[in-house]
Amino acid sequence: MWHGTVLQMPPAPSSSQSGLVLGVGCDQLMAVPPVCSGGASSKKPSQAVDWEKQPEAVAVAPSPTSLKWLPPFFIVLVSILEIAVFVCVSADPPEESLLVYRPDQRLQLWRFFSYALLHASWLHLAFNVLTQLLFGLPLESVHGSIRTGVIYMAGVLAGSLGTSVVDSEVYLVGASGGVYALLAAQLASVLLNFGHMRNGVVQLMAVIVFVFCDLGYALYSREPKPLGLPHQTRPSVSYIAHMTGALAGISVGLLLLRQLDGGLRPRPLRWLALGVWCLFSTFGIAFNLVNTVTAQLLAEEEGQVIRQHLMHDLGMG
Numbered sequence: 001m002w003h004g005t006v007l008q009m010p011p012a013p014s015s016s017q018s019g020l021v022l023g024v025g026c027d028q029l030m031a032v033p034p035v036c037s038g039g040a041s042s043k044k045p046s047q048a049v050d051w052e053k054q055p056e057a058v059a060v061a062p063s064p065t066s067l068k069w070l071p072p073f074f075i076v077l078v079s080i081l082e083i084a085v086f087v088c089v090s091a092d093p094p095e096e097s098l099l100v101y102r103p104d105q106r107l108q109l110w111r112f113f114s115y116a117l118l119h120a121s122w123l124h125l126a127f128n129v130l131t132q133l134l135f136g137l138p139l140e141s142v143h144g145s146i147r148t149g150v151i152y153m154a155g156v157l158a159g160s161l162g163t164s165v166v167d168s169e170v171y172l173v174g175a176s177g178g179v180y181a182l183l184a185a186q187l188a189s190v191l192l193n194f195g196h197m198r199n200g201v202v203q204l205m206a207v208i209v210f211v212f213c214d215l216g217y218a219l220y221s222r223e224p225k226p227l228g229l230p231h232q233t234r235p236s237v238s239y240i241a242h243m244t245g246a247l248a249g250i251s252v253g254l255l256l257l258r259q260l261d262g263g264l265r266p267r268p269l270r271w272l273a274l275g276v277w278c279l280f281s282t283f284g285i286a287f288n289l290v291n292t293v294t295a296q297l298l299a300e301e302e303g304q305v306i307r308q309h310l311m312h313d314l315g316m317g
Contacts, residue, residue, distance in 0.1 A: 070145065071141075072136075072137050072140035072141050072145060072148070073145055074136075074140060074145040074148055074149045074152070075132055075133060075136035075137055075140055075148065075152075076133075076137075078132070078152070078175075078178075079129045079132060079133060081117060082116070082117055082119065082125065082128070082129060082175060083125065083129065085099070085117040085118065086118070086119050086122075086125050089118060095171060097118065098110075098111075098114070099111070099114040099115060099117055099118050099173075100115055100118060100171050100172070100173055101114075101115035101160050101163070101164075101171060101172040101173070102171050103164055103168050103169060103170070103171075103291075104295075106164070106288050106291070106292045107292060111160070112156075112157055112160040112161070113153065113156055113157060113160070115156075115160060115172050115173050115174070116156045116159075116174065116175040116177065116178055117175075118173040118174065119173060119174050119175075120173055120174065124174055128174060128175045128176060128179050131179050131182075131183075131210075132152075132175070132178065132179050132182055135179075135182050135183055135186055135207070136148060136152070136182045138186075139182060139185055139186060139189060142189070142258075142260075143189070143256075143257050143258055144258075147256045147257060147258075148182075148185075150252065150256060151181050151182065151185045151248075151249055151252050151253055151256065152178040152181055152182060153178070154181060154248040154249070154252045154277070155177045155178040155179070155180060155181020155182070155184075155245035155246075155248045155249050156175065156177045156178045156181075156245070157177075157248070157281075158177055158181070158244040158245050158247060158248035158280065158281075158284075159172070159176060159177020159178070159180075159238070159240075159241035159242075159244055159245045160172060160177070160241070161244065161280075161281070161284030161285070161288070162177075162240045162241060162243065162244030162245075162284065163238055163240050163241050163244075164284065164287070164288055164291075165283075165284055165287050165288075166240045167238060167240055168291070170238065172238060172241065174238075174241075176238070176241050176242050176245065177241045177242070177244065177245030177248075178245060179245070180211075180241075180242045180243075180245035180246040180249060181245045181246065181248050181249030181252070181253075182249060183207050183210065183211060183246065183249065184245075184246040184247070184248075184249030184250035184253060185249045185250070185252070185253035185257065186203060186207050187204065187207055187249075187250055187253075188249070188250050188253030188254045188257055189253065189257050190203055190204050190207075191254070192254070192257055192259050193259060193260045193261070195261075196260040196261055197260075211246070214242070244280070247276070247280065248277065248280070250273075251273045251274075251276040251277040251280075252273070252277055253273075254269060254270070254272075254273035255270060255273040255274055255277070
């Protein structure tokens, strides 16, 4: 829209004309610098603003948030911490360690997470550290350290909860639950961003082949040694911790990982992922609470029975 000012010049005394009408734009008036009568300007001429080029300058300017990129640090920090704990504890962690997950110490809640810092051998440690670096660093570079950290810790918790339900008499060490959560999160990332990934099929096949090979070794290591052979020296692998960690990784991954196209994931998919994780976690926590309370009640009853027998033997009953 054109904005202007209408000026009317007064008519000459000897003329019958009504005067000269001028239409002057406001922007033209503002663009003309004032000029003194002597031909010298008392002030410097103001620069005219080029409003047509201003939006382009704003669009090209970098956003402040785009400069705040942090390198992936969570996986590196966890790997360094696991190596340091292994060096301090040695290759054979004691059963009385405060970090080992034990089914008879369920009330010590930190054990559901701290067992991931311990490993049974150098091979066990190297395998987990190399795997989480290989698959975790690319995931953390794309989706951020917070999302990757939540997925990793969810896998660690799921590994201990699943083991407490299925293998409720075993002690647990190793970061396999978190490692399998990262592997399953890679699968979730491929499912969410398959059309925007260059090597989506290659990544998917790499995860599948790796999982099948590791699960095969886990099942093989649980087979008992035949009679007459020396005692089994390789540690038993908890495939339950692997499977429950993977379940946590794919469910939490579908819930938290970002889509590269900026779109929103379907609402039924989000509700399904949230429901699977909440259902599994609720069942595992409730199972541990019930078992803990039941064990305490049985211990109290057994103690009362022993006390009664003792009093009877002493002739005081």
